[in-house]
Amino acid sequence: MLTVIDEFESYLKSRYSSPNTIKAYLGDVKEFLKLSSGFDTDGVEAFLSVLFKKGLSVSTITRKLASLSVFFDFLRQKGVVDTNPLDVIDKPKQSRPLPKFLEVDEIIALLEGIKDKRDRALVELIYSSSLRASEVLNLNVEDVDLDNLRIRIKRKGGKEVYLPITERAARYLKEYIKDRTGGPLFLNRYGKRLSDRYLRKLIKRYALSSVFKDISPHTLRHSKATHLLNSGMDIRILQRFLGHSSIRATQIYTHLNLKELAEAYDSSHPLARDDG
Template sequence: MDVLSKFLDFLLTNYQSKHTVNSYFMDVCQFIEYKKTYIVSEQDINAYILFLSKSKKSPLTIKRKLSALSVFYDFLKRSGIYNFNLSGIVRPKSPKSLPKFLDIDETIVFLEKINSLRDKAIISLLYSSALRVSELVNLNIEDINFSNKTIVITRKGNKQMGVPVSPKTIDILKNYIGDRINGPIFLNKSGHRLTTRSIENIVKKYARKSLLKDISPHTLRHSRATHLLNNGMDLRILQRFLGHSSILATQVYTHLSLQDLIKAYDAFHPLNKND
């Protein structure tokens, strides 16, 4: 029985997922076909990574193939066939996906299509103050300063800070709260505080209805941050507004802004227009 047959038996014995067995076996077969042998060095593996990269394989695909090779060479070592360790091989980093966000027109349409006063207050506040959904559900009426148009929220690490609220959102909150003077701001039909899941369902319901999109409350936070940055807000001020402990977390919005710029450039460049 050759090495690949033994390896396939090993996979079938140790992995329940047929998909994993097939993927790992095919990845190893492709590598051996590329190298013509399983006797390798770190230089050989790095050359293979470069080959895959030049072949336009994604970082995720390359990482999966390296995982398959790690299992294969661990199997060879345990079986006393060949001793080689991939632990020194540097895996490619998977690119972080940029957060979804709505453009200004979509945001306006989204807010205008909400017919429930409570839901309008929820979505307006999520967007206006770029709140995390956990920060919103924990808000009490006592946390609102109507005259200063601010709210006090509890950020990560139990840190409290004041956050500005748009005048329009303050008016919506006033109308929704009515005569209540304390307790949770946002209530369900039973008079209890809304849950995170409830808020997520509310946002998704209106987004599907008005935008035909599936978004989350966090999309509104990303949207607000992107709109503020595009309109000239300093990155350091945006960092404080969002409650990011590191400026690195805030810099993702510069990439979003650049994407907008590229799209606008492509759309209005004269050479891109049809005659």
């Protein structure tokens, strides 16, 4: 006599061509039959509890529940169950990966390792104002207001906003800009605007040589946001500063482990001061 597993295997073979998919589904269902208490919501929830106690990742548990959903559809077709309990059970949510960020001492090491005037001004500005790569690359000299310590940038959608810059960033910008009054702010060796590709290579190279980490321009943006939130900035103000349309995008920074950073920070940001 065929067992439920035998019949389910035939059911899978009639619908899926990949042997690996069939094997995975069968393995998950066999585990369920071994650990569960029944073909109902309580049985599935009991199985789910066991999986969490095992310390399995959310993605692994989600995959096992997908296998069970197929199994219960099979049972429903056979008349064994009336409904699929997976239709009403809350699935574990896949956590959004937390953004990478550098700690304060790593930011200092990165900046101090940059001797080129243009590159120092560029990285200082990205970190100072938590800029996206596109925002810093599209800047023109006339967008920089050194007297009032601010820059004018274009956000997504073309909206123009002013953002503050630190005295440190302003000092390095002044040294780099010199007597230029217009045109692209950051230039390549041919006098043209820097490209996104070159910016990413530049930051990666400096980070690998100073803090031994492979980072992108966005890492600097995440780092500044993390540092500001940790030093007491209201999350609504941070949302406007970063240009997030939704507070949910900003709230990810509240989930970072900032205990060590908090101990390293004073009430005012150490890199906001012009310490030379």
